[in-house]
Amino acid sequence: MRHEKNIAESRATRGSTADTVASMSILQVRNLKVSYAASGPQILKGIDFAVDGEDFCAVIGPSGAGKSTLIRCINRLVEPTEGDIVLFGQSVRPLRGSELRHLRRRIGMIFQEFNLVNRMSVMDNVLSGRLGYTGAFRSFFKAFPREDIDRALHLLERVGLQDHVDKRADALSGGQRQRVGIARALMQKPEILLLDEPTSALDPKISRDVMRLIRELATEFKVPVLCNIHDVQLALESCNRIIGMQDGYKKFDGPSKGMRKQDLDEIYAMEVL
């Protein structure tokens, strides 16, 4: 696997025991702080955690806790104000231009609102997951290499959309659209998946189907997952580790089995309703 090679490399270059232990994690977040405006409120107030190779890690917490902000910092859709993010042994914050794009293409992201291009076909939406690996000339003429097209068809079949390949994205139902989103992320051959409430826009039954599919595929492709979920029940069912957030602070971090009612009460203490 690619990230294993990467870890091996960073181990070789650094060598010290402490670093070797630290670089076992695919993702490390240290003392992360974010404010959207220089004079505005601090949204993340110093978050620390690490994600390992086998983690299927849920981030739970009331809305407004900063879950989306946290996950969007990791691929720099949001700029952190303070702290460190180390991904695949590489510090994320100093990256610029093509370095940043090269990092981003190794990170798959799935969004709450799917974020498909509605006026493009399902196939083109899935193929666009390869853009980071596609040259300017090929992408301009939408001439993706044969193996990308084969992979797209394979993934579409895998998520159960083989009969919708040429439909426009906005002709699909919510659950189907999110499956396109999943296929697009997997086109990248991602080494980590970031999911921002992938099922919050879906009804409960479909939510569980989509979550199960994501779990299956993550296991099949051996990708670690960091997943925001609002629905605690769904998080406990589908994830093996839980990070609880409240108002910009991490309030809980541990295996989902060890989570007690009082931990949940604490995380959701601020939420009215």
Add this chain to the structure above:
Amino acid sequence: MALASLQSIPAAPRRWSRYRHPQSTIRFAVLLAVLTFLAWSVAFLNVDLLRILGAFPRLAEILATRYFPPDLNYVSDADFIRSVIRTLEMSLLGGFFGVVFSIPLAWLAARNITFSRRIAYPLGRFAIMGSRSIHETIWTILFVTVLGFGMLAGTLALTVFCIGFAGKLFSDELEAIDMGPVDAMRSVGASPLQVFQYAVLPQVRVAFTGIAIYTWDVAFRAATVVGFFGGGGMGWYLKRTTQQLESTRVAAILLVIIALVLIAEIGSGWLRRRISRMR
């Protein structure tokens, strides 16, 4: 539970008004100031409403006696028809280049997707606003003084005019896009050009086509007078006949302009409706 929390809501305040004290006073003062200014202007300019109303019958009378009948032979002349075709050509060229140049400028001038808010954004805005702030006839005069009489000056003036016109509409359209797909394409590692092609263009393509057609329509209207200032095309005939007081010829030319502009407007409206249905 829900019931209990509903009952515990404190009683609503009894007095409510849409605008609170400072706001309502300011609104009233502004309205009063505007009205006062209007009344004062009417009085100062000595605007005589009866005379304005009386102008319409007089206008009709002058049109009937001096401009009638329009000299249709004059506008069937081959030279004149050639100048109409040149006017059309200028509007097409100016519209085309204007649209082509205004798209990258609009990209810079769209706050949400610009390369940098500090440098690119103000540059794009400045270019578009600069083109808009000067009237197309003044652009024509400027280009004629630099390049001499003829179609080149006219075409350039129309291009600059179209950059301002289309650039503003394009950048407004870009600022209204859904940023979700943009986030998605950025997060797969796409380059700025790829993000534009895959996430932005599909959202604005239909609107852009409509705007481009509308731009041509407006450019054509502007092209008919560009010649008046030496920019080439049929406007020159208008200038010559008005200066020599050949009123029936002027009438014929004006009729041709009205007819052509109407045709252009109806045609472009029809095309735009067809395209907007493709959404």
